[in-house]
Structure formats: C-alpha cells, structure tokens
Amino acid sequence: MTAGRGDTVDCLIVGAGAAGAAFAWRLASAGIAVTCLEQGDWADYSALPSLGNDWEAARQSTHHPSSNIRRKRCDPPIDDADAAIKPLMYNGVGGSTIHWGAHFPRFRPSDFRVRTLDGVADDWPIRYEDLAPYYEENDAIVGVAGLAGDPGNPPRSPRQMAPVPLGGGGARMAAAFDRLGWRWWPADMAINTATHGEGRSVCNNCGPCDLGCPTKARSSADVTYWPMALKSGARLITGASVFRIETDSRGLATGVAYFDRDGSVHRVKASIIVLAANGVGTARLLLLSDIANRSGLVGRRLMHHPTGLVTGVFAERLDDYKGPFAASILCQEFYETDPGRPFKRGFQMQCVRADGPVGTACGGYLPRVPWGHGHHRAFLETFAHTTSLTVTTEDLPEEINRVTLSPTLKDRFGVPAAKTTYRVGPNAQAILDFGLERATEAFAAADASRVERVPLIAPAGFHLLGTARMGGDPDSSVINADCVAHDVPNLLVVDGSVFVTAAALNPTSTIQAIALRAADRLIADRHNRRAV
Amino acid sequence: MTKLAALIDVLLPGDEGFPSGSATKVEAWLAVRLDRFGAALETVLAALPDPLTVAGVAAVEAAHPAAFASLLTGVYTAYYTDPVVRGAIERATGYSAGPPQPKGYELPPFDPAVIAAPASRAPSWRKV
Numbered sequence: 001m002t003a004g005r006g007d008t009v010d011c012l013i014v015g016a017g018a019a020g021a022a023f024a025w026r027l028a029s030a031g032i033a034v035t036c037l038e039q040g041d042w043a044d045y046s047a048l049p050s051l052g053n054d055w056e057a058a059r060q061s062t063h064h065p066s067s068n069i070r071r072k073r074c075d076p077p078i079d080d081a082d083a084a085i086k087p088l089m090y091n092g093v094g095g096s097t098i099h100w101g102a103h104f105p106r107f108r109p110s111d112f113r114v115r116t117l118d119g120v121a122d123d124w125p126i127r128y129e130d131l132a133p134y135y136e137e138n139d140a141i142v143g144v145a146g147l148a149g150d151p152g153n154p155p156r157s158p159r160q161m162a163p164v165p166l167g168g169g170g171a172r173m174a175a176a177f178d179r180l181g182w183r184w185w186p187a188d189m190a191i192n193t194a195t196h197g198e199g200r201s202v203c204n205n206c207g208p209c210d211l212g213c214p215t216k217a218r219s220s221a222d223v224t225y226w227p228m229a230l231k232s233g234a235r236l237i238t239g240a241s242v243f244r245i246e247t248d249s250r251g252l253a254t255g256v257a258y259f260d261r262d263g264s265v266h267r268v269k270a271s272i273i274v275l276a277a278n279g280v281g282t283a284r285l286l287l288l289s290d291i292a293n294r295s296g297l298v299g300r301r302l303m304h305h306p307t308g309l310v311t312g313v314f315a316e317r318l319d320d321y322k323g324p325f326a327a328s329i330l331c332q333e334f335y336e337t338d339p340g341r342p343f344k345r346g347f348q349m350q351c352v353r354a355d356g357p358v359g360t361a362c363g364g365y366l367p368r369v370p371w372g373h374g375h376h377r378a379f380l381e382t383f384a385h386t387t388s389l390t391v392t393t394e395d396l397p398e399e400i401n402r403v404t405l406s407p408t409l410k411d412r413f414g415v416p417a418a419k420t421t422y423r424v425g426p427n428a429q430a431i432l433d434f435g436l437e438r439a440t441e442a443f444a445a446a447d448a449s450r451v452e453r454v455p456l457i458a459p460a461g462f463h464l465l466g467t468a469r470m471g472g473d474p475d476s477s478v479i480n481a482d483c484v485a486h487d488v489p490n491l492l493v494v495d496g497s498v499f500v501t502a503a504a505l506n507p508t509s510t511i512q513a514i515a516l517r518a519a520d521r522l523i524a525d526r527h528n529r530r531a532v
Numbered sequence: 533m534t535k536l537a538a539l540i541d542v543l544l545p546g547d548e549g550f551p552s553g554s555a556t557k558v559e560a561w562l563a564v565r566l567d568r569f570g571a572a573l574e575t576v577l578a579a580l581p582d583p584l585t586v587a588g589v590a591a592v593e594a595a596h597p598a599a600f601a602s603l604l605t606g607v608y609t610a611y612y613t614d615p616v617v618r619g620a621i622e623r624a625t626g627y628s629a630g631p632p633q634p635k636g637y638e639l640p641p642f643d644p645a646v647i648a649a650p651a652s653r654a655p656s657w658r659k660v
C-alpha cells in the first residue's frame with residue numbers, strides 16, 4: 001500500500017512497534033481512521049533462523065538486535081560510541097518485540113512515586129491505579145502465562161495461561177531462593193503455554209525466542225495487535241521512513257514527510273500525529289523537526305536499566321538450552337528501597353536460560369571456551385550445565401544520558417542519525433555491585449561448581465526510555481499525563497520515551513498500558529469536543 | 533594443508549569424539565564471509581610463525597587480541613554449526629543435532645507445588 005502525495009488522514013502514527021500497534025488497534029476499533037507509517041517491513045515467518053542449523057550464526061549478524069550490526073536497509077545507524085550501554089531494537093512491524101524475550105512484569109505502585117517515597121528523581125503524573133485496568137486489558141489481548149497471587153505485587157486477575165515451566169535452571173534457583181528465604185515468583189511471560197489469540201499456537205519450548213517465533217506462541221506485536229488493528233480498519237504503510245513532523249504558524253502539527261523505500265519523498269497531512277518510534281526514534285524525530293522542546297528535555301534522561309549477569313556452572317545437566325530464553329522465574333527480594341543499603345530503589349533478578357553450542361563456545365554468559373587441547377572437554381563441562389541470573393537495576397534519569405542528532409553519521413537518505421550518550425550513574429552502579437554479590441550468593445546456595453560474572457552487559461540497551469518525559473509542568477516535561485505534547489496540542493508521544501522513571505524491570509507491558517490509556521483519553525476528548 | 537587449515541587444527545584439535553577443525557566446513561565457511569572476517573584473517577595469518585606451534589599461536593593472540601578474537605568467533609561459529617560436529621554433540625549429550633524448530637522440545641506442565649514457600653510470604657510491595 002502506498003500513500004500518495006497530499007494524502008490526508010485523521011490520525012497518523014509513526015512506528016508499528018509495541019506501542020504503535022496497541023494505539024492503532026484502540027483507535028481503529030473506536031471507528032477513528034488511523035494510518036501508521038513504519039520504516040521496516042513485516043517479518044517473514046517462513047524464513048526464521050531457528051528453522052535452520054545456522055541459527056546461532058544468524059544471531060551474530062542478520063538477526064542481531066543491534067541495528068548497527070544487522071544493517072538492513074531499513075535500519076538507520078546509531079552513533080553509540082559514547083554510550084556505555086548500546087541501544088538494541090528492531091525496525092519493522094512489531095518493532096523491538098520481534099526480538100524480545102516476552103518478559104511481561106508490571107511496574108509496582110512505588111515505581112510511580114519515587115520522589116515522594118525515596119526522595120529521588122520525579123513522581124509520575126499518573127499512578128499504578130490509573131494503569132491497572134489497562135494492564136489487565138493488555139494482558140487479556142497479548143495472553144500472559146503466569147500465576148496470580150504473588151505477594152510481592154498488587155493482586156491481578158488470573159493469568160490467561162499456566163506459567164512457563166521452570167526448566168532445570170529455574171528449578172535449581174527457585175530452591176536456592178527458598179533456602180535463602182528470598183521471595184521469588186514464576187515470571188509473567190507473554191508466551192502461549194496454551195492456545196491464545198487467532199493464528200497463534202502453543203510454545204514448543206524451542207529456546208531462541210529472540211530469533212522470531214515460528215509458532216507465533218511468543219506475542220510480538222505483529223501477531224497480537226496488528227492483525228486486530230488491520231481488521232478494524234487501520235492502515236499500515238511499511239517502508240516509510242519519517243524524517244520530519246511539519247507544523248503551521250500556530251504551532252500545530254500538520255503532517256509528516258517520509259522517504260519510501262526508493263528514496264522518494266511523500267507528505268501526509270493529519271489532524272493528529274502520534275509518535276511511537278521508541279525512546280531513540282521518537283527523540284530523533286522531535287529533534288529533527290525542532291518541536292515540542294520548550295523544556296529542553298527532548299532526548300534527555302535516557303534510561304536503559306544497567307544489567308549485570310551472573311552464571312553458575314553445575315556438575316549435573318540442567319539442559320537450559322530448552323525453553324524460552326528469558327524465562328522462567330524472577331526474584332524481587334531487593335526491589336524496594338531499604339535504608340540499610342547504600343542506594344535508593346533496587347533491582348530484580350531474572351533467571352535466564354543457556355546458550356546453544358555456538359554461544360557456549362564463543363562465550364557471552366560465560367567467558368569463551370579456550371582453544372587448543374582441552375577445548376572439547378571444557379565445552380562438554382559447560383554446555384547444558386549452566387543457568388544465569390540477570391541483575392536489572394533501577395536507572396535513575398540523568399540529563400547527561402541522552403539522544404542527540406549525530407553531527408557526522410547519516411542514514412541512507414542523508415538524514416542525521418541518532419547519537420546516544422550514556423553512562424551508568426552512581427546509584428545504579430551501587431545497585432549493580434550489591435546485586436552481583438546477591439546473585440553470586442544465590443549460586444552458592446544452589447551448589448554451583450563455578451560462578452562467573454559479567455559486571456555490566458554493554459550490548460543490553462533493550463529498554464529505550466525517558467527521552468520525552470511525561471509531567472504536569474511544561475517547563476520540566478515534554479508531554480502531559482495524557483501523552484499530549486505541552487507545546488503541540490495535536491501531537492502525542494506514546495512509546496517508552498514518556499517514562500518519568502524506569503523502575504527496575506522490563507517496560508513493555510507498561511508501555512502498552514500507557515498507549516491504550518492515551519488512546520482512550522484521545523477518544524474521550526474527541527467525544528467531549530463533539531458533544532460541546 | 534593450508535596455513536589456515538593448520539591453524540584451525542591447533543585451535544580445534546580432534547578429540548573427545550569431535551572431529552578436528554580442518555575436517556569440517558570451517559575453512560570454506562570463512563572463505564565466503566571475508567567481508568566480516570577477512571581483515572582479522574589477514575592479520576592473524578600474517579603474524580603466524582612457521583612452523584606453527586601452540587606457543588606461536590598464543591603469541592599471536594597476545595599480540596593481536598582483537599583480530600584473534602574475531603577470527604576465533606568465526607572459527608567456533610563455523611565449527612559448531614557443522615552437521616558432523618552437531619552429530620558429535622548429539623552423541624555426547626543427547627542435544628538434538630537438528631535446528632530448534634519446527635520440532636522444539638516438550639513443554640512440561642507447570643508444577644504448582646514449587647511455589648509453596650514464596651506463596652506463604654507476607655506482601656512486600658509498598659502501598660502508596
């Protein structure tokens with residue numbers, strides 16, 4: 001489908017990822033004409049790497065989560081030389097959920113009140129209770145495998161499906177947490193352990209979810225919200241790289257300009273423009289268009305969740321190459337602020353599974369297996385014998401951590417690329433240090449024969465948050481609580497950019513809940529205007 | 533035997549039921565990925581002593597760590613995606629020599645008994 005020059009649409013969304021998909025569905029099902037422009041394409045489910053023996057080679061190249069390494073035509077480069085954590089994403093229908101692990105935790109109520117409770121960063125202008133109904137609705141659409149009743153979190157409705165099985169490593173670490181008296185719970189995962197959603201089948205426990213899921217059991221946004229949105233009348237244009245939001249003399253957004261695959265420029269006029277291009281793409285577009293930045297905060301306060309990793313090697317087999325790689329249990333024992341610890345807020349440990357043969361040999365979770373005599377023995381002692389804990393920290397916002405426009409790097413159309421600048425702040429570093437110790441303690445309790453640490457995973461910029469923050473004051477925030485830009489009343493931002501703080505866990509269920517809420521506020525606003 | 537094949541055998545000698553590196557697709561695999569590994573290959577091959585010794589290879593690794601690491605990633609990746617090597621892993625461990633899909637593995641049922649301890653704990657989230 002193409003949009004001709006001079007097209008006019010009612011609501012135009014930029015970005016067909018987790019947030020754009022949810023927003024498009026909600027608006028389309030309310031009868032609003034919605035068009036989405038996406039720079040990438042649909043994923044090809046007939047040619048996913050996990051169907052071939054070279055799947056681990058694909059992970060290093062064609063299916064790497066860094067656009068700088070993947071370098072498809074639809075991947076704008078990112079200048080990340082000055083970033084301690086490298087941003088990761090996928091550009092295409094479904095956005096970064098094409099690569100995601102489908103961990104689906106919710107923020108806790110305290111995550112929205114860190115200034116009031118802990119004296120750091122800022123409170124959100126919305127509360128957990130504002131999002132709770134949207135978390136519920138999102139869960140029902142996406143389909144969550146899990147278990148209600150976690151004493152560590154507010155109550156929620158019964159999960160749609162039974163939890164993902166613990167696996168050898170998860171069972172080991174659960175027993176270790178019990179021994180230590182630490183709270184843990186089966187993770188909420190957006191993965192079908194039973195049939196859920198049209199055209200999606202049940203997980204067959206294959207392992208590399210990040211390479212795409214041939215059974216569609218893992219709920220990327222291209223298999224959940226997009227089919228529903230299209231059925232409801234939404235229009236999706238792929239291969240459309242938006243490079244400017246256009247405005248009129250009153251400061252209203254009038255439309256966007258984009259390059260198609262061949263480099264031809266198109267313009268689409270719209271009454272409402274919604275940015276869902278993720279924490280890097282949205283900031284880039286706002287900076288390119290030089291709008292909505294009275295606060296000077298566009299691009300600033302980038303948050304990633306600094307993540308460390310501890311891996312245990314066990315004498316017996318765990319066979320953790322089986323099963324969804326990012327599952328199955330999490331430990332939030334150290335999540336809330338404790339005045340006895342040298343930091344504010346906390347962290348989550350997530351038990352993740354193990355590599356296949358190539359990943360084991362090349363290293364990642366563990367150091368590379370040494371070459372030469374003894375190589376195969378060392379390989380056999382580690383392959384299928386490991387499990388890991390991630391330490392995911394609260395990442396307090398800092399204005400020096402930011403997205404800017406690269407002065408030198410450009411995309412294939414000659415448009416300035418995004419540049420990320422990021423350092424691990426002192427609070428996050430203190431949490432990491434403490435968290436790595438606790439994870440090591442857990443492996444000792446689990447009787448691991450060897451424990452290895454990765455103090456900070458550099459290629460772990462999975463979460464792109466905070467670069468167009470929400471708030472009540474136009475001088476210190478970019479959008480309001482309904483995701484409307486303070487400076488441009490017909491421009492919305494609904495992706496991870498809007499986060500005021502990052503919490504210490506995976507953000508996508510919160511991103512989608514915010515997008516659904518913003519859509520409802522927009523729909524309600526339109527009804528009210530008509531009624532007047 | 534080429535210099536590269538000899539190097540591959542030093543890196544991955546055949547033992548423990550596994551073939552030596554040069555008996556697999558490693559050399560051919562690298563040859564069609566010179567865009568990714570060509571520079572590293574050139575650096576390492578140029579620095580290798582003649583005759584090749586383990587100590588000599590270790591010295592090259594110490595002198596050119598980045599190039600050596602890149603080449604080793606290529607060598608390991610090619611080796612461990614070779615069907616013969618995957619067959620050896622299957623024999624040694626039971627891990628399937630085939631790709632993860634479409635077969636996958638059985639999805640065992642979740643055992644609710646495992647949550648007895650954490651389910652009995654007091655609420656720990658802060659009400660605000």
Ligand SMILES: Cc1cc2nc3c(=O)[nH]c(=O)nc-3n(C[C@H](O)[C@H](O)[C@H](O)COP(=O)(O)OP(=O)(O)OC[C@H]3O[C@@H](n4cnc5c(N)ncnc54)[C@H](O)[C@@H]3O)c2cc1C
Nearest residue numbers: 015017019039091092095096101102103242281495506508
């Ligand atoms: C390897 C990996 C694992 C992850 N695992 C988890 C997990 O387990 N749990 C979790 O909660 N999160 C996880 N995430 C993060 C999760 O994928 C993101 O939080 C989520 O996808 C963000 O949604 P979004 O809509 O903000 O952005 P995205 O999903 O990234 O979508 C943005 C879309 O906008 C498009 N776009 C950008 N700029 C333009 C432009 N100028 N013109 C047109 N289109 C544009 C992009 O192509 C992209 O498709 C993971 C991410 C990665 C990379």
